[in-house]
Amino acid sequence: MTERADRSLPCSPRPDAPRDRPIKRPDKGPDKGPKTMSHIMIRHLPALLLALLCPLAAAAQEGVASFGEGDTEITLRSTTDIAIIRPLIERFTATNPDLSVHYEQWGSNNLFTNSRAACDGRAEPADALLSSGAHQMLWLVNAACARPYRSPATEALPEQRRWRDELWGITEEPAVIIYNTEALDAEDVPRTRFALLDLMRKKPELLRSRIATYDIEDSGLGYLFAHADSLEATTFGAMLEAFSRIGAIATCCSLSIIEGVSEGRYYIAYNVLGSYAEARAAENVGIILPEDYTLMMTRSFVIPRNAPHPEAAQRLLDFLLSPPAQEMLRELGLIAASDPAETSLLPSARRLISLSPPLLLALDRSTRERLFRLWDEAFSADAG
Amino acid sequence: MTDSPPLPPRRPTRLPSSLAARVLKAVLLILLAGGLLVAGSTLYNGRLAARQSYDRILLGAAQDIAGSIRIQNGRPLVDLPVSAFELLAQAPDDRIHYSVRGPRGRLITGLDETDIAPPARRSGGVAPEFFDARLNGEPARFVRVTRRFAERDFSGGISVTVGQTLRARQAMAVGLTLDTVLPMLLAGLALLVMSWIVIRSALRPLEALSEDLAGRDPYDLTPVPTEGLPRELTVMLEAMNRFMGRLDRQMEGMRHLISDAAHQLRTPVAAIRVQAEAMQDQPDAGLRERALTRLLARTRSLGTLLDQLLSRALVSHRTESAPRAPLDLREVALEVVERGDHELLAPAAELRLEIGEDPVMVRADAFSVGEAAKNLLVNALKHGQTPIAIGAERRGSEAALWVMDAGPGPAPEIAARLGQRFERSATSREDSAGLGLAIVASVATAFGGRVALEYPGQGFRIALLLPAAPDDAEVS
Numbered sequence A: 001m002t003e004r005a006d007r008s009l010p011c012s013p014r015p016d017a018p019r020d021r022p023i024k025r026p027d028k029g030p031d032k033g034p035k036t037m038s039h040i041m042i043r044h045l046p047a048l049l050l051a052l053l054c055p056l057a058a059a060a061q062e063g064v065a066s067f068g069e070g071d072t073e074i075t076l077r078s079t080t081d082i083a084i085i086r087p088l089i090e091r092f093t094a095t096n097p098d099l100s101v102h103y104e105q106w107g108s109n110n111l112f113t114n115s116r117a118a119c120d121g122r123a124e125p126a127d128a129l130l131s132s133g134a135h136q137m138l139w140l141v142n143a144a145c146a147r148p149y150r151s152p153a154t155e156a157l158p159e160q161r162r163w164r165d166e167l168w169g170i171t172e173e174p175a176v177i178i179y180n181t182e183a184l185d186a187e188d189v190p191r192t193r194f195a196l197l198d199l200m201r202k203k204p205e206l207l208r209s210r211i212a213t214y215d216i217e218d219s220g221l222g223y224l225f226a227h228a229d230s231l232e233a234t235t236f237g238a239m240l241e242a243f244s245r246i247g248a249i250a251t252c253c254s255l256s257i258i259e260g261v262s263e264g265r266y267y268i269a270y271n272v273l274g275s276y277a278e279a280r281a282a283e284n285v286g287i288i289l290p291e292d293y294t295l296m297m298t299r300s301f302v303i304p305r306n307a308p309h310p311e312a313a314q315r316l317l318d319f320l321l322s323p324p325a326q327e328m329l330r331e332l333g334l335i336a337a338s339d340p341a342e343t344s345l346l347p348s349a350r351r352l353i354s355l356s357p358p359l360l361l362a363l364d365r366s367t368r369e370r371l372f373r374l375w376d377e378a379f380s381a382d383a384g
Numbered sequence B: 001m002t003d004s005p006p007l008p009p010r011r012p013t014r015l016p017s018s019l020a021a022r023v024l025k026a027v028l029l030i031l032l033a034g035g036l037l038v039a040g041s042t043l044y045n046g047r048l049a050a051r052q053s054y055d056r057i058l059l060g061a062a063q064d065i066a067g068s069i070r071i072q073n074g075r076p077l078v079d080l081p082v083s084a085f086e087l088l089a090q091a092p093d094d095r096i097h098y099s100v101r102g103p104r105g106r107l108i109t110g111l112d113e114t115d116i117a118p119p120a121r122r123s124g125g126v127a128p129e130f131f132d133a134r135l136n137g138e139p140a141r142f143v144r145v146t147r148r149f150a151e152r153d154f155s156g157g158i159s160v161t162v163g164q165t166l167r168a169r170q171a172m173a174v175g176l177t178l179d180t181v182l183p184m185l186l187a188g189l190a191l192l193v194m195s196w197i198v199i200r201s202a203l204r205p206l207e208a209l210s211e212d213l214a215g216r217d218p219y220d221l222t223p224v225p226t227e228g229l230p231r232e233l234t235v236m237l238e239a240m241n242r243f244m245g246r247l248d249r250q251m252e253g254m255r256h257l258i259s260d261a262a263h264q265l266r267t268p269v270a271a272i273r274v275q276a277e278a279m280q281d282q283p284d285a286g287l288r289e290r291a292l293t294r295l296l297a298r299t300r301s302l303g304t305l306l307d308q309l310l311s312r313a314l315v316s317h318r319t320e321s322a323p324r325a326p327l328d329l330r331e332v333a334l335e336v337v338e339r340g341d342h343e344l345l346a347p348a349a350e351l352r353l354e355i356g357e358d359p360v361m362v363r364a365d366a367f368s369v370g371e372a373a374k375n376l377l378v379n380a381l382k383h384g385q386t387p388i389a390i391g392a393e394r395r396g397s398e399a400a401l402w403v404m405d406a407g408p409g410p411a412p413e414i415a416a417r418l419g420q421r422f423e424r425s426a427t428s429r430e431d432s433a434g435l436g437l438a439i440v441a442s443v444a445t446a447f448g449g450r451v452a453l454e455y456p457g458q459g460f461r462i463a464l465l466l467p468a469a470p471d472d473a474e475v476s
Helices: A037-041 A042-053 A082-095 A108-121 A134-142 A195-200 A222-232 A235-246 A253-262 A274-280 A310-321 A321-330 A357-364 A364-380 B019-067 B084-088 B167-213 B231-280 B283-321 B329-339 B341-345 B364-385 B411-416 B435-446
Strands: A063-067 A073-076 A099-105 A127-130 A168-169 A173-180 A213-214 A247-251 A269-271 A285-288 A296-299 A300-302 A350-352 B068-074 B077-078 B095-103 B107-110 B129-135 B138-151 B155-165 B325-328 B352-356 B360-364 B388-395 B398-405 B450-454 B460-467
Touching: A063 B325, A073 A108, A073 A310, A073 B129, A082 A099, A082 A310, A082 A321, A099 A310, A108 A127, A108 A134, A108 A222, A127 A168, A127 A310, A134 A168, A134 A222, A134 A300, A134 A357, A173 A253, A173 A274, A173 B450, A195 A235, A195 B341, A213 A222, A213 A235, A222 A247, A222 A296, A222 A357, A222 A364, A235 A364, A247 A253, A253 A269, A253 A274, A253 A285, A253 B077, A269 A274, A269 B084, A274 A285, A310 A321, A357 A364, A357 B084, A364 B107, B019 B068, B019 B084, B019 B095, B019 B129, B019 B138, B019 B155, B019 B167, B068 B138, B077 B107, B129 B155, B167 B231, B167 B360, B231 B283, B283 B364, B283 B411, B283 B435, B325 B329, B329 B341, B329 B364, B329 B388, B341 B360, B341 B364, B360 B364, B364 B388, B364 B398, B364 B435, B364 B460, B435 B450, B435 B460
Parallel strands: A073 A099, A073 A127, A213 A247, A213 A269, A296 A350, B352 B388
Antiparallel strands: A063 A099, A127 A300, A168 A300, A173 A269, A173 A285, A173 A296, B068 B077, B095 B107, B095 B155, B129 B138, B138 B155, B325 B360, B388 B398, B398 B460, B450 B460
16 A cells, blocks of 8 residues: 555656546556556557456546544545555644544545545535645635635745635645665766756766656656746756656656665655655665755645535644644655755755646646656667 | 802713713714725725736636637637636635636536636627626626637637636725725724824813802902913903903992991091981970971982982983994083972072083993983082083083082192092082082993093183094984
């Protein structure tokens, strides 16, 4: 279960696909190995196969857990791995004995599709959503699918981590570069994107097929990072070009990437979710917060407009924002230390993906098409 | 006035609203009305300003998007600029909508499928159209910008619709209004405080005045000082002082009457009693006859005295209270002569009336002036020498009513004291009360005139001079 944390599903529809497209991922999908250029070229074939393989009735969620024994059961749909968040939810039900939590773990794209359907009344609404796909949650709020709430805890949040009092960022997790400490010499370790670009130019043979990153078409979070990168700096184009040149691997899932780096299958992985890298990495995996800028993602909490138990969801939100819960999140690695002394990262290099309207651009049809086109060109041009 | 119960030192709890309260109420009303007016107009202006500025943002975003449309291989492509969204994020908490549609409303890109169009689409218009509509159930403002393409492989208009809910606009309007209204509120409060202080200081003389009046002795009718007081108050105080002066003079007159009566009557009454007692014991009929004659004379004299006392009291009362009417002094003289009192007092005396053709007009009380004339004549009959003349004439701005006799007149030291109340010349006879000239003098004072003693060669003339009234006054 845990290795599937926070990844998007290969058989989930693309976010811009018709929302009721009935592709669901079975728990036993085909092995989703790293997607090389050839994989991508026949991307639609596995999709079709999956469509046939995935039972239509299969639950879209990847895992379910129940916490507490209170009479009021709230449904929390989240992209966060159950194993990682378990202590926090247990703490919540322990301090709120009248509540119990039905925790469903979803892929971010599926969760988005499901929430849109729930907003229109075509699916059972949840009481609360907690997703790493901040742009998708923002879309829900913009479409009036969320319920406003104000409390001292929500008002204490920085501007960038809330919008309209309907969307709240619970965590702060960096997008990092990880590398295999055994495979790379110390002087080769790229501290910035420029260093990574230089390294790819200088030692293409060493790195050929040894660099991995999220496949943005499968992962909502990967897409979000790529989108933010494309807005942040011109290095994005150069990066894609370099990836293309050395035959980088676009694949899925934080944990398999981290394992791949640890096992030496990949030497470097770009834009990996730092919290998982921190939590799961073996000793031979080094983590770099890029010094030119480090993207920070925040997991977004939404109370759906038609939530059956909004008050309980508000209590959950207040709990998640409370100092003890934030401290626990920090221990779990879901809130990155902001102290420069601790992270060697200058505050000016932190780029929190702000919960504000410009994020809606990430869901724009033409913007997505352009980004996917660039991506496809990069990962298919130099095939072989 | 002095008989009314003294004023309480401070205003009691249930008094009709004080001046201060009235003025304050008026100020408050003015401020409230003005404040409401200004608040309303600022709210209106604020909404207008907010609408204009956010409409510009909306238009900027729409044009930003429209500018990013290009045609590639016959297909419109939109390279949505993030700057457009950052523009829209100037309203940080507002939901947004955008859509780019090609010919026939085909969606090129947008947040969702909903088509929000202006209510009445003007065909062919390229100018931006602003319109209000609802966005997900919330009121919102939209703009539609149409960009026309005439390329080889694409021709037609592409419309960009951008919308935004109204939170930021409302917040700005309210903020602008508050920015204006709050200082105004403070200014209003300051004005209230200031007007309170001003009113207090303006009313302080009034308070001092009422304290002064409250602390006064009931018989103290002296004028209230008016120095340094506001003009409005001075007018009122002067009226009050005049009133108190009249009251004072009347009381003075009454006191005089009482003291005159006591002084004047005691002696004659005692004399009459003594003579009557003497007559009782008088065996001799002849002597008794003489005593009776004397008694009669004394009684007559007492009667005259009483007449004079009453006449004086009456004059002094009337000069205060009777209305002043136009009066011809010739008629007064004529009437005195015609009444013929002198024939009783001094049958032997020769009396002449000297009046002219023209009326001699004054404004005065006919009775008082008649009494004065009678007393002047009686005086001349008693103390002067025949022939006696009475007349009236105009002397410049004064009108004179005079009596003249052929005698030398009183000695200068007596003349100097003439008109005082108890004047009795050493040689005066018993029935001469000396009251006569006092009456004349008080009439002269009452009507703003004077008494003049004149020695025109052969004889003595005494004249009552009053300010002349215009000639054309009607002779009643």
